[in-house]
Amino acid sequence: MKTVNLLEVINGISEPPACDQTLGVKVIEAKDGYSKGVWTIKEHLLNGNGVIMGGFIGAAADIMMAYAISSLLTENQTFASINLQTTFHRPTFPGEVMIEAKVEKFGRTISYLTASLKQNEKEIASVTSSIMIMKRRDNRRVD
Template structure:
């Protein structure tokens, strides 16, 4: 797969091009991305469920990380790029099979570092909150 340019993230959000393989593998569909915010849906199937019958935490973090990429991309220009510095996830309740809504927003944007927050909801209840520091290249 060729490397995305920043505008390609927005083209995915607008349904103009296919998403990158990580989105497809995770069953995530971005529905909006602009002005430092993004929203998407994650369809959780049994592939994400652990032996306890709930979604493994790393998958929730991955879903948040994907939507954070769309949020930060909506604030950058094509000559810029980004990479995660860290990702902290707080789990509020277990997630099971079904649809999870993921909202991400850029909280602060500097010249070299951005701080982004994502919240994941299932059945209208907050399931997890993620905070990330992102290096801007």
């Protein structure tokens, strides 16, 4: 399993992880606990009701939150989501969605983040997340 250094993605050194590419999320900037990105949504993410599936909206916010928290971590730290709460304000359609994420509280072991997603300058969803901060482990796989 290959891991991707998100700081290297932010700085244009590495390609983004597959999840970013699959959804069409691209980071524009990330620093000091803040990130901003654009999500280019294609029609294959539509549900049977003709709108973007809510889980994809949460995933896109989670991606941008990962960049925000990564901008504050040391090279010996990593993170994992504890929870993700998404509130939908209006339907989302194919096109561009702007995503902004912010670390509201950066703790030693737990951090709290928020994200806002906007399409056509209108908020489509707001997301909150608690994230566990951990010591980075050796990524070698043992079977």
